[in-house]
Amino acid sequence: MKNFIYDLWRVQNDHVGRPAVIVGHSLGGQIASRYAAVFPETIVGLVLVEGLGPPAFPEPADEHAWLKGYRERLLTRFADSAPGRGLGNVEFATSRLLANNPRLDAARAPQIAAALTRRDDQDKLVWAFDSHAGAAFVRADRDEGE
Secondary structure, X not given: OOOHHHXXXXXXXXXXXXXXXXXXXXXXXXXHHHHHXXXXXXXXXXXXEOOOOOEOOOOOOOHHHXXXXXXXXXXHHHHOOOOOOOOOOHHHHHHHHHHHOOOOOOOOHHHHHHHOEEEOOOOOEEEOOOOOHHHHOOOEOOOOOO
16 A cells, blocks of 8 residues: 555545545544545545544644645655655665664664565565554544543
8 A cells, every 4th residue: 555545535536536424443543534634625524433543743833734735745745656666675674663763672673674574566675564554643642622
């Protein structure tokens, strides 16, 4: 999958063709929630089941402008159907893991990077998991509303 939100937008535009009710559970709730915020004109209803996600993301100064910019970046990024550039090599994947996970044991990082990567159909080294999954999370704080 390229990006959950973009994939949902493509299904909505290419196959549904009209505003619809979106239902999401857990990670699907995160995806549906972000999708509804970015493409509100494509939905008539939203049902979230256990989809509030992790707490305490930093708030952007202007949420509306951030969502508009996010929408534009998302559509621009995935409009081109050309495959991604890949990771290059396990050493680069290791450096990405260490940069994103500062408590990761540097001695074990190469072994973990090797286990978390695979070759795609163009023989490019890519993550063996969807590295965009975290992009679906909506900002939520446990103290919000108290």
